[in-house]
Amino acid sequence: MRRILVALKRVIDYNVRVRVRPDGSGVVTDGVKMSINPFDEIALEEALRIRERGGADEVLAISIGPDDTQQQLRNALAMGADRAILVKSAQAIEPPAVARVLLAFVERETPMLVILGKQAIDDDCSQTGQMLAALWQRPQATFASKLELTEKVARVTREVDAGLETIEVDLPAVITTDLRLNEPRYIKLPDIMKAKKKPLDVVELASLGLDAASQLTVVGLEPPPQRKKGVMVKDAAELVATLRQKGLV
Amino acid sequence: MNRILIVAEHLDGKLNAAVAKCVSCASAIPDAEIDVAVLAIDGSAVAAAAAGIAGVKRVLLVKNAANEPALAAVLAPQVAELAKGCSHVFGPSTTFGKDLMPRVAALLDAPQLSDVMAVESATRFKRPVYAGNAIATVESAAGRQVVATVRVASFQPAAAGGPAPVETVAVAAELPSHTRFVSVTAARSDRPDLQTAARVVSGGRALGSKENFALIQGLADRLGAAIGASRAAVDAGYAPNELQVGQTGKIIAPELYVAIGISGAIQHLTGIKDARTIVAINKDAEAPIFEVADYGLVGDLFSLIPEIEKQL
């Protein structure tokens, strides 16, 4: 079976203005909307499109997170994933540990592709896909904005600082998505009903027997220094005069 | 003693300006001994440039025909080999470093700190999370190797110095053939580079078309500025992707940033927090960009840009 594994992280929705708790112990999460990491939704969409084109037989969504992550996995099933696995962990785990968990499932499920987001918008690490590829000793194509598949290779266009780079990787491979890879579909009501019947397995992180201990300690969080609101100028002449006075033009 | 290895980014025989900033960051670690690794086909010019950065103890030059164009899967095993015995391994937080360093970290079985913006000690660092809405202080275990990418907008380049000795070294690492470079399309222009420019003029969705985006180019030329764009402008095809500024584009710190027809979404602001002066032009007086702008001007960009040009 030609399988695509997609890694989805549950994160604070990107529209929420994140605030640091007054004691610096974390960010405010009470009553805050949680969603699938936007890049991971793009990863799932890409996997679905490949399957719909006949390039794969099954899309498996996997997430490591608290029990509530079942909601996000149900949404992934409603979008069109065939099955889902939640690796339950009350504690957040770091990219190297996520990569080890994903590797365990890669070995079990032997996918042709693993698609992840290029970064989780909470920790902003941008590490997991590259780490998985290293541990799996397989190619990585990060920051993908275009993906073309043949039987044995993937041709991937990557968004790099210089512009667009194209590389070719042998399958199986790890891909991480950039925003312009695709636009994820909206979920329709009948899909939500259908998703209820699809398999969602829940396994305890501890049952995998992996080292998932933190290697870094977050000592504290602080809000960023705030920029002060400046002044309004009335017209182009005043703007240019002000900038000239400051030696900026 | 903290032995720090910095992986040099380079292209067409030129050392990337981010490397001198990585050296600044590494120099902030107490008792640092800094080596720069240049992995290239020939690399002599790049190695010489790296050797001329103050604070660099040695340049390690690894010559291999497979090293250019740079592919993370090919470079990572070599960097991991060179990193043996190092306390820290640093790379720039550019797409090159973001692609490569986590692969190195996994090979070393080390954790990675992404986007280091300040060094508190050899084991304690600050980095932004939640698109810069919070700054985390993170501690790594003493005696454990740490990999990091350096947020280049947070550091000044190290001064010129040296020259440090350049040692050509051989590394015994098996290099994969499963990843192959095909091509790169980079718009080469005479304009200043977005990431290092002193002035940047950026346009947003309000420009409305690729043709209209030329207005931004015109103003940028008058100011000797680099061009930037919001994601909406890039998505709509008004500007190429490498000009995107923000959380998922480039993080920049120019002296002057001019945002034209950009609303000021949090993901965009993440990219310009360190700009010295921000100027915003927007027809909506309530646009969030004005909350962070040092100078704001409310009005229609299509009439204001020509007026500004006339005043210059």
Ligand SMILES: Cc1cc2nc3c(=O)[nH]c(=O)nc-3n(C[C@H](O)[C@H](O)[C@H](O)COP(=O)(O)OP(=O)(O)OC[C@H]3O[C@@H](n4cnc5c(N)ncnc54)[C@H](O)[C@@H]3O)c2cc1C
């Ligand atoms: C995960 C994620 C990552 C993202 N990363 C980035 C990123 O890196 N960079 C980025 O920029 N965005 C990013 N975004 C998108 C971001 O949320 C905004 O959608 C985007 O920045 C909006 O671009 P804009 O300001 O050009 O467009 P809009 O928000 O549509 O703003 C257009 C502005 O132009 C003004 N305007 C209209 N007509 C005129 C006129 N004639 N004269 C003057 N003003 C006018 C309007 O008042 C408005 O304020 C990201 C989003 C997500 C979900």
Ligand SMILES: Nc1ncnc2c1ncn2[C@@H]1O[C@H](COP(=O)(O)O)[C@@H](O)[C@H]1O
């Ligand atoms: N807890 C998690 N569960 C599932 N996937 C994850 C998890 N953490 C990270 N990922 C995947 O790895 C990508 C990069 O995350 P990061 O390295 O944390 O920025 C995300 O976009 C996800 O695809």
